[in-house]
Amino acid sequence: MALQTLPTAPAIPLSSPAEQISATPQPVPATLWLCCYLPHLPLEVFKLEDDRPAAVWEDSGGRSLISAVTPAAAAFGIHPGLPTNAALALCADLRLYRRDQPMEHEALETLAETGLGFTPWISLDYPAAVLLEIRASLSLFGGLDALMQRLRTELEDQGHQVLLAAAPMPFPAWLMASSGLERTVENPAALRSGLGDLAIVRLPIERDTVKRLAKAGLHTLRDLWRLPRDGLARRYGLALLRQLDRAAGREKDLPRLFRTPPVFEAHRELAAETESLAYLRPVCAALLEDLAAFLRRHDAATDRLELDLSHFRRPATRLELKLRYASRDPERISMLLNERLERTPLPAAVTALSLRCDSLQPYRAHETDLFAADTPGALDWEALLEQLQQRLGHDALRFLGASADHRPENAWNWNASPIGIAIGKERRPLWLLPKPRPCDPTRYRLLPERERIESGWWDGAPIRRDYRVAVSPEGVRAWMYRELDGNGGWYLHGLFA
Amino acid sequence: MNGRKELDELLRTMPRVWRGRRPQANEGAAIPTGFQALDRALPEEGWPFPALMEIAVPAWGIGELQLLLPAMRYVQESGKRLAWIAPPYLPYAPALADAGIDLNRLLLLDKLSNDKDIWWSAEKLLRSTACGMVLAWPRKLSPFAVLRRLQLAATEGRCLGILLLTALPADTPAALRLRLEAGEQGLWVHILKARGMPLVNAVLIGGSDDRAPN
Numbered sequence: 001m002a003l004q005t006l007p008t009a010p011a012i013p014l015s016s017p018a019e020q021i022s023a024t025p026q027p028v029p030a031t032l033w034l035c036c037y038l039p040h041l042p043l044e045v046f047k048l049e050d051d052r053p054a055a056v057w058e059d060s061g062g063r064s065l066i067s068a069v070t071p072a073a074a075a076f077g078i079h080p081g082l083p084t085n086a087a088l089a090l091c092a093d094l095r096l097y098r099r100d101q102p103m104e105h106e107a108l109e110t111l112a113e114t115g116l117g118f119t120p121w122i123s124l125d126y127p128a129a130v131l132l133e134i135r136a137s138l139s140l141f142g143g144l145d146a147l148m149q150r151l152r153t154e155l156e157d158q159g160h161q162v163l164l165a166a167a168p169m170p171f172p173a174w175l176m177a178s179s180g181l182e183r184t185v186e187n188p189a190a191l192r193s194g195l196g197d198l199a200i201v202r203l204p205i206e207r208d209t210v211k212r213l214a215k216a217g218l219h220t221l222r223d224l225w226r227l228p229r230d231g232l233a234r235r236y237g238l239a240l241l242r243q244l245d246r247a248a249g250r251e252k253d254l255p256r257l258f259r260t261p262p263v264f265e266a267h268r269e270l271a272a273e274t275e276s277l278a279y280l281r282p283v284c285a286a287l288l289e290d291l292a293a294f295l296r297r298h299d300a301a302t303d304r305l306e307l308d309l310s311h312f313r314r315p316a317t318r319l320e321l322k323l324r325y326a327s328r329d330p331e332r333i334s335m336l337l338n339e340r341l342e343r344t345p346l347p348a349a350v351t352a353l354s355l356r357c358d359s360l361q362p363y364r365a366h367e368t369d370l371f372a373a374d375t376p377g378a379l380d381w382e383a384l385l386e387q388l389q390q391r392l393g394h395d396a397l398r399f400l401g402a403s404a405d406h407r408p409e410n411a412w413n414w415n416a417s418p419i420g421i422a423i424g425k426e427r428r429p430l431w432l433l434p435k436p437r438p439c440d441p442t443r444y445r446l447l448p449e450r451e452r453i454e455s456g457w458w459d460g461a462p463i464r465r466d467y468r469v470a471v472s473p474e475g476v477r478a479w480m481y482r483e484l485d486g487n488g489g490w491y492l493h494g495l496f497a
Numbered sequence: 498m499n500g501r502k503e504l505d506e507l508l509r510t511m512p513r514v515w516r517g518r519r520p521q522a523n524e525g526a527a528i529p530t531g532f533q534a535l536d537r538a539l540p541e542e543g544w545p546f547p548a549l550m551e552i553a554v555p556a557w558g559i560g561e562l563q564l565l566l567p568a569m570r571y572v573q574e575s576g577k578r579l580a581w582i583a584p585p586y587l588p589y590a591p592a593l594a595d596a597g598i599d600l601n602r603l604l605l606l607d608k609l610s611n612d613k614d615i616w617w618s619a620e621k622l623l624r625s626t627a628c629g630m631v632l633a634w635p636r637k638l639s640p641f642a643v644l645r646r647l648q649l650a651a652t653e654g655r656c657l658g659i660l661l662l663t664a665l666p667a668d669t670p671a672a673l674r675l676r677l678e679a680g681e682q683g684l685w686v687h688i689l690k691a692r693g694m695p696l697v698n699a700v701l702i703g704g705s706d707d708r709a710p711n
Contacts, residue, residue, distance in 0.1 A: 381578065381627035388606065388618055398605040400590040412590035428592035430562045431585070475679020476558040494589060495558030 032135040037177035042068040058099040123255035169249040196222035273349035295328035305357040406455035429494030436491035444470035531567020540693030548672035559679040577629025623650035
């Protein structure tokens with residue numbers, strides 16, 4: 001059969017000319033700040049799960065005033081600003097919570113952690129809001145709408161209602177979101193018209209100024225923007241003008257970036273008390289996945305973590321896991337943790353698990369040294385040692401060392417740097433008995449080799465011994481000595497294995 | 498001499514010729530024992546590698562470590578590590594250092610509470626690519642399934658696993674099993690089982706009892 005010659009395939013152009021044109025560098029796009037405003041944050045931190053009327057109050061100049069209400073409470077006519085007495089008069093069943101700002105801040109920090117999954121630029125400078133700079137993340141998440149949708153879902157999963165608005169500067173974004181306007185204004189020039197119908201009250205300016213503006217018939221920002229700037233400044237002060245400029249995105253606004261404190265804490269309640277590892281393992285795995293995600297966000301690794309297994313009416317069992325080298329690989333940590341779990345007796349059923357990790361180290365990718373040819377799989381080796389250590393206990397893994405001492409029992413040690421200081425040239429047995437054992441020399445055939453060791457008078461453990469090599473009837477070559485002081489007895493000290 | 502080499506080469510390259518004495522798959526992959534007589538006697542011309550082997554030692558201290566020291570040095574020189582699992586006594590560091598063992602590259606697992614831990618760590622170490630030779634001193638006879646696992650682990654991790662036992666189990670998947678016996682002239686190594694066919698069934702190694710003083 002004749003081979004059919006194939007026509008040579010035409011060279012495929014790498015990219016069409018049209019694509020090349022579209023790939024011309026574009027000017028660096030301006031920032032785009034997404035504001036997640038949490039209108040019900042003061043209530044949400046109390047994690048109310050039913051629909052009964054509830055309200056949050058706070059001290060305001062000696063009076064306790066309602067500051068946030070649930071829809072059920074609002075149905076009774078309770079609204080923010082109402083004194084608590086009046087609110088209780090309207091609804092006797094009203095549950096009142098004192099506003100807890102530290103908890104709100106904590107909640108915001110948790111949300112900011114979530115936000116770190118979208119962008120590294122996060123700010124908590126504005127009240128009840130998380131601001132994210134998302135320009136660089138848009139293409140990754142498939143556009144602004146997709147990103148907003150995802151962020152909203154994630155925040156709602158955590159039990160928060162959000163209002164989202166985006167603008168080229170943080171302040172206008174926050175203004176829109178906090179006013180309930182869910183808008184996106186990408187072009188700085190469009191900010192003025194985008195914010196035009198916003199009430200002046202929303203600007204952080206003095207109440208008096210707002211009242212004076214209202215008397216002059218000025219209610220919205222559009223009204224102000226129609227007025228000449230110099231006149232506005234003269235009548236109402238520079239502060240108003242500055243706030244207007246901020247709203248229009250004319251003023252440079254660099255918010256402080258949110259930095260998470262490098263501690264990971266996670267807690268999981270179990271659906272039912274259990275002692276079975278089969279149920280604990282998946283929960284542990286989930287916790288470790290969270291930890292791994294946390295470590296990835298911080299570009300860190302850890303070498304120490306604590307797992308608390310809570311029991312009912314008993315102190316928790318604490319497992320402290322120390323790694324031989326820092327890691328953020330959930331599989332590796334999980335393997336070690338399981339090893340420990342299997343060997344930890346549980347005094348009672350476990351009700352909850354909490355994982356804590358505060359020892360973060362900069363993450364370094366696996367160090368592979370091209371020239372360290374004498375350590376094949378050094379990292380595997382470390383990992384293996386670690387696994388052995390977790391299961392067998394800390395003191396099961398040993399490395400021997402030799403030290404310069406004439407006394408046989410002092411001439412070795414654990415874990416020291418084994419610099420081969422051999423004293424003398426005499427033969428030493430490969431097996432040493434941890435403690436010399438009294439023996440009967442008549443059972444052995446003594447060989448002519450003999451050695452006297454007399455040493456150690458300086459540190460209170462002196463020895464004076466005559467060492468002999470002897471062969472037992474079984475053919476065991478023994479190293480034994482006769483005590484020259486004391487009872488003069490014979491002792492077996494080693495075996496020439 | 499030359500003709501024999503050619504013949505060897507010819508036989509080696511002809512896959513249809515079965516040569517009883519040497520297992521073909523592992524040719525040239527053995528670890529020299531360091532004793533010429535023993536190398537000549539073993540079908541693979543050294544300790545089988547990678548594999549599991551068993552050595553029956555009637556009493557500790559008759560020379561079982563001397564038998565293995567050259568192989569240990571060989572393994573360390575090739576860049577691999579040694580591991581000793583649950584030795585019956587304390588390995589004496591100065592003597593080991595004297596024998597040319599790099600103590601830094603000798604891992605000792607001590608204080609193991611039971612045989613299960615010994616098996617578990619033996620398997621882990623055998624499977625590790627960093628280890629070239631694993632010596633274990635199990636306290637009890639081990640079931641066949643365990644030995645099979647270890648044999649597999651040794652093959653996969655390219656490691657020589659050596660079990661030192663006071664008595665051998667009846668049935669074993671190990672590639673080589675030996676029995677040691679202290680004799681007047683030295684150490685008798687009885688070859689009980691080997692892959693391929695051993696030439697002799699016992700080899701005397703070492704000098705007499707009086708070789709020691711010098």
